[in-house]
Amino acid sequence: MSVIKSTVDPNSVEHKENREALLDKLAGLDAEHAKALAGGGPKYVERHRKRGKLLARERIELVVDQDAPFLEFSALAAWGSDYQVGASVVTGIGVVEGVECLITANDPTVRGGASNPWTLRKTLRANDIALANRLPVISLVESGGADLPSQAEIFIPGGQMFRDLTRLSAAGIPTVTAVFGNATAGGAYVPGMSDYVIMVKERSKVFLGGPPLVKMATGEEAEDEALGGADMHGRVSGLADYVAADEVDAIRNIRRVVARLNWRKRGPEPRATVLEPRYDAEELLGLVPTDLRIPFDPREVIARIIDDSDFDEFKPRYGDSLVTGWATLHGYPIGILANARGVLFSEEAQKATQFIQLANRADTPLLFLQNTTGYMVGASYEQAGIIKHGSMMINAVSNSKVPHLTVVMGASYGAGNYGMCGRAYAPRFLFTWPNAKSAVMGPAQLAGVLSIVARQAAAAKGQPYNDEHDAAMRQMVEGQIESQSLAAFLSGRLYDDGVIDPRDTRTVLGLCLSAVHSNDVKGAEGFGVFRM
Structure with missing residues (x-):
């Protein structure tokens, strides 16, 4: 065995100072998360409840299996913008009847669940996750459609939401929609393009044009129920596959639909026996220096997230600013690339390129732990071929086919962000620690x-x-x-899938690895031309 030997002293002054600084950042992020949890505020939450309706996260809680986790994405979407933090929609992965599903839920307490530009981006990202990882999609719909003042930013790109639903269905990935209130105008196409549709009696309203628009367009006077009520769609138009008595009954129907999907994962199963890390995850809080210019040993992080802290390091004496090696995490095999001293030199780039190729040959997912200031500059390094070698690494990352997971632990600057699989390189999932910075x-x-x-x-x-x-x-x-x-700024623009507590890193990565194994896990058979 190759168990990592930790040298961390949790009682040292430095460790305690780092811990306190990170706890302060977490407290600040908790306050921002609370804004998303609050929805439209007490007034609109109370109004929603008086109508006998559940909140978005309450609906999700009832949909997922009892005591099963829900991994929420992009909770800080729209942070720093003119829109509500969270972007009036909740997205994430939850287990329903034993099946991992991508779940989206409109928050009707925020401007009636209307979609703004950040809602659109967040929803499209959720669809990407579902398609890449082959996850059935459950949409919990209650929305007034587009936020009209921002329609110029929504209307044209917003058509992708509907295209995504049809592409998911064409890929054999089931889409299930339950309508709890309004799904009007373009929003009506969400149930219209879903495989399964559930509506709630006397609550669901699905129509392309409501009574005022119909009156203006055709002169016809029609009531909500006749235009788009659940009973009409269940009896006349056929749009509703199931008409539920109430919200809880609708959720019961969702669960029954998923139970009958006969869904099976395609990837290999994890090891039956999983040993926890030998070191306390609590110690992760004190590992990262408050000054990101000060390097830290990523092996100490690896030791606290992988199974049994057992790590087979690859090329430990070569290119030692980058740590590479093999491990398992929650029983799933992974290859790890982690920055040790920030700067990437030619040796590190060549080492990474070989390691990525080996992972693809072995059909093994890759985990990138970022703390990089980029590739080294200077006359001697340019003459030694840093451009060629950095390009080799980026080429390998770009054309690798095994699933990639990325965690930004500290700095993420320059082309180092690219070589270590930043957002532009389409990792299946990317999460950030609260202290992280990128530019x-x-x-x-x-x-x-x-x-x-x-x-x-x-x-x-x-x-x-x-x-x-x-x-x-x-x-x-x-x-x-x-x-x-800052992490909140970047997360608000959906450059990650969420800012996480470092102590939750192992759990989050375990959930992500389980999700990626819903699809095939297979490496690339070829790469682009490597300049030598």
């Missing part, structure tokens, strides 16, 4: 580059350079880049 480069470096360029431009024109103006510019740029590098 083209660090704030001070970026401001310094702009300063140098400005000085050179002034010199080329024979003009004097204003140092006072330069200092103000640098301060402004540093502040801007710092704020736009």
Whole structure:
């Protein structure tokens, strides 16, 4: 066995300071998450309850199996924008009748569940997850359609939501929709393009045009029920496959539909016996320095998330700024790439390229643990071929076919974000720790580059350079880049699938690995041309 030997001292001053700093960040994120949980606020929540309706997360809780986990995605969507944190929709993976399903639920307490630009992005991301991992989709619908003031950003790209539903169905991935209230205008196509449709008696209203629009367009006067009530769709139009007596009955119908899918996973099953890590996950809070410029040993993180802390390191003496090796996590085999000292040199890039190829040959999913400042620059490194070698690594990541999971533990700067499978490289799942930061480069470096360029431009024109103006510019740029590098900002724009407590990393990754094994797990048979 190759059990990692930890040298962490949880009683050291440094460890305690790191822990307290991370706990402060977690407390701040909890306050932001609370905004999403609050929905539209007490007034609209109470109004919703007085109508005898369940809240979005209450519906989800009843849909998933008792005591089963629900892995929520993008809880901070729309953070820092003019829209409600959470983007008026809840998405995530939950187990229903023993089947892992992708679940979406409109939050009708937020502007009637209307979709804004962030709602659209969040929903499309959920559809991507379902398609890539072959997860049945359950949509819990109650929405007034598009948020009209922002229709210019929603209408044209919003058609992809409906295209996605048809593509899921064509791929043999079941789609189940339950309508708890309004599903009007374009929203009517969600049940219209789903495999199974459940409506609630005297509650569901599904029509392309409501009574006012019909009156204006055709002169016809019609009531809600005749236009799009559950009873009409169950008896006349045939759009409703099941008409439920109430919300709880609708949820019962959802569960029965899933139970009858005869759904089976395609990927290999995990090991029957799973041993927990030998070290306490609580210690993860003290591992990351408050200053991300200070490196830390990622083996200490690996030791607290993998089974039995058993890690077979690959090429341990070569390219030691990148740790690579094999392990299992919740019984699933994985290959791990983790930044050790931030900077990636030619040796690390070549090592990573070989390791990714081996993982594909062995049909083994890859876990990227990011803490990188990017690829090394400088004359000697350029002459040694850092561009070629970095490109090899990015080529390998781009064309790898095994599932990728990414966790940003600290810094994620420059092309290091690409080589370590950032969002643009389509990892199946990407999560961020609260202390993480991501940008083209660090704030001070970026401001310094702009300063140098400005000085050179002034010199080329024979003009004097204003140092006072330069200092103000640098301060402004540093502040801007710092704020736009933060985890909440990036998560709000859906550049990850959520900001997680480091202590939950093993559980979150275990749920993700289980989900990816719903689909085939098979490596690439070829890669692009590697420049040597």
